[in-house]
Amino acid sequence: xxxxxxxxxxxxxGVSTTLNTAQTVVxxxxxxxxxxxxxxxxxxxxxxGVYLRVLKNTLARIxxxxxxxxxxxxxxxxxLVYAMSEDAVAAAKIVNxxxxxxxALKIVAGQFNEKLLDVAQVKKxxxxxxxxxxxxxxxGVMQQIPASFVRVVxxxxxxxxxxxx
Numbered sequence: 086x087x088x089x090x091x092x093x094x095x096x097x098x099g100v101s102t103t104l105n106t107a108q109t110v111v112x113x114x115x116x117x118x119x120x121x122x123x124x125x126x127x128x129x130x131x132x133x134g135v136y137l138r139v140l141k142n143t144l145a146r147i148x149x150x151x152x153x154x155x156x157x158x159x160x161x162x163x164x165l166v167y168a169m170s171e172d173a174v175a176a177a178k179i180v181n182x183x184x185x186x187x188x189a190l191k192i193v194a195g196q197f198n199e200k201l202l203d204v205a206q207v208k209k210x211x212x213x214x215x216x217x218x219x220x221x222x223x224x225g226v227m228q229q230i231p232a233s234f235v236r237v238v239x240x241x242x243x244x245x246x247x248x249x250x
Contacts, residue, residue: 093144100148100167103136105168109176109197110154111207115139116164117189126166126183126190133215135179136169155203160194173197175215181211 086097104110105203115123130137138146142161170176177195184190195202197210214222 088141096140097144097148100138100140100145100169101152103169104148104152104154105151106171107136107154107176108173109158109170109195109210110149111168111176111178111180111195112157112160112165112193113168113184114163114191114193115189118187122187122189123166126179129183130179131167133175133179134170134172135176137166137179139164139166153199154196157194157196160201163193165193166190172216174210174215177207178215181208201206 089114107245127137142163143162145165145167146158149158166180168176168180170179177197179185180190180192184192192204194204195207195210202210
């Protein structure tokens with residue numbers, strides 16, 4: 086179904102708005118992915134705060150024009166799904182994890198921190214823990230520190246009491 090001019094402008098404006106806040110964009114070819122599989126991918130993306138959309142490549146090129154993601158325009162050919170995220174690794178992680186279990190989805194390229202990424206670099210970016218995972222790890226360490234400190238102080242107290250007795 087083709088879009089009229091107003092619909093196209095709305096799509097481009099929406100994608101441009103998302104790109105303005107995004108840190109990472111990953112594009113993947115989805116030829117051969119079933120509707121059910123694509124629904125699962127979209128649900129996973131939504132849970133992770135990733136904007137995932139199938140776009141006409143012409144509209145995507147217009148949306149990235151004059152943004153930091155303009156270098157991706159050269160990679161936009163074929164049946165592509167676009168994943169964009171404010172989290173540096175979320176888009177890469179969602180697309181890469183889905184591609185591992187579904188051979189029909191093929192990562193084409195990505196961009197992070199104004200650097201164009203090839204397939205291997207997108208996979209490497211996906212292997213980095215997300216911001217939430219890193220925060221959870223830091224909180225775990227911070228919770229262990231007071232417990233260890235209390236045990237050390239209690240041991241010193243016990244030792245001094247034993248020496249005084």
